[in-house]
Amino acid sequence: MEDERRTSGEIDPFELLGNEQRAAIVETLGDARVEAGVRPTVSFSELRARTDLDIPSSQFNYHLQRLLGTFVEKTPDGYRMRVEGRLVYQALRAGTFDRAGPTSTHDLHVDCYYCDGTLKATFEDAVATVACGDCEHLYEILGVPPAVLAADTDDAVERFVGHCLQKRFAFANGDCPTCSAAVGTELHRAPGLPFDDDETAVVRIYRLCENCGDQFYLSLGEALLYDPAVVSFCLERGLDVVTAPSWEIPFAATDRSVALPSEEPLRLSLTVELAGDELELVVDESLSVVERNRR
Numbered sequence: 666m667e668d669e670r671r672t673s674g675e676i677d678p679f680e681l682l683g684n685e686q687r688a689a690i691v692e693t694l695g696d697a698r699v700e701a702g703v704r705p706t707v708s709f710s711e712l713r714a715r716t717d718l719d720i721p722s723s724q725f726n727y728h729l730q731r732l733l734g735t736f737v738e739k740t741p742d743g744y745r746m747r748v749e750g751r752l753v754y755q756a757l758r759a760g761t762f763d764r765a766g767p768t769s770t771h772d773l774h775v776d777c778y779y780c781d782g783t784l785k786a787t788f789e790d791a792v793a794t795v796a797c798g799d800c801e802h803l804y805e806i807l808g809v810p811p812a813v814l815a816a817d818t819d820d821a822v823e824r825f826v827g828h829c830l831q832k833r834f835a836f837a838n839g840d841c842p843t844c845s846a847a848v849g850t851e852l853h854r855a856p857g858l859p860f861d862d863d864e865t866a867v868v869r870i871y872r873l874c875e876n877c878g879d880q881f882y883l884s885l886g887e888a889l890l891y892d893p894a895v896v897s898f899c900l901e902r903g904l905d906v907v908t909a910p911s912w913e914i915p916f917a918a919t920d921r922s923v924a925l926p927s928e929e930p931l932r933l934s935l936t937v938e939l940a941g942d943e944l945e946l947v948v949d950e951s952l953s954v955v956e957r958n959r960r
């Protein structure tokens with residue numbers, strides 16, 4: 666896969682930006698865009714002055730020319746970032762931070778589904794976990810961008826929840842949140858599910874982006890959270906599943922609402938119970954909904 670990608674096109678983005686001078690040019694154009702709020706055009710002399718590299722004009726021009734058509738484009742007024750350059754700049758900015766920040770723990774004010782304890786979020790070395798403070802059952806584990814960890818204490822939980830919702834929404838819909846490629850679907854059945862010591866666990870949906878490597882494990886409840894019938898059924902009964910984190914949604918936080926009504930053909934069901942009413946969704950192995958039943 667690695668080799669195929671490298672040789673399938675003429676241009677290797679890792680090689681292009683592996684050069685310090687070229688990376689600096691992309692950074693300058695990215696900074697200019699952040700300052701201007703639009704996609705500004707920068708003249709050659711201004712770009713060279715702002716990038717502040719101690720190299721002759723001809724050498725600067727050589728590196729700039731190598732970026733043309735990939736990360737940078739030339740217009741009659743000067744140079745500006747292409748969309749590809751912006752994506753690289755944003756990814757580098759999003760991933761730049763001091764990983765040695767302090768560990769912090771935040772009370773989420775949500776009861777554990779397995780004991781009398783309450784849930785806590787812990788941010789440590791760019792990884793966030795949500796787990797019970799007593800029985801230590803793990804509800805969520807996720808790499809977090811620095812903007813989450815840099816937020817002040819109260820805001821950090823809000824940033825983290827927002828990050829979880831974005832990831833969950835994209836992966837539940839089969840899209841990679843990082844590069845927007847389609848993600849694959851694998852059903853992992855109990856026993857032996859990763860990150861799970863829950864004896865009621867039935868299945869995890871593993872979604873992997875083969876383009877950029879982003880990946881996520883969803884419960885069946887999480888994977889079906891944005892089904893229009895689920896969204897409206899819950900909203901009519903006072904639960905907004907679109908904005909609530911998974912650990913606040915009982916049928917997403919545990920597999921107690923999940924059953925396996927058929928092996929051949931494979932069928933999985935999710936029963937959402939709220940305010941005395943029931944909505945059951947039955948899906949096939951591709952997670953397509955084959956039945957919606959109201960009781």
Ligand SMILES: [Zn+2]
Pocket residue numbers: 777778779780781782783797798799800801802
């Ligand atoms: Zn617990």
Ligand SMILES: [Zn+2]
Pocket residue numbers: 841842843844845846874875876877878879
């Ligand atoms: Zn991706």
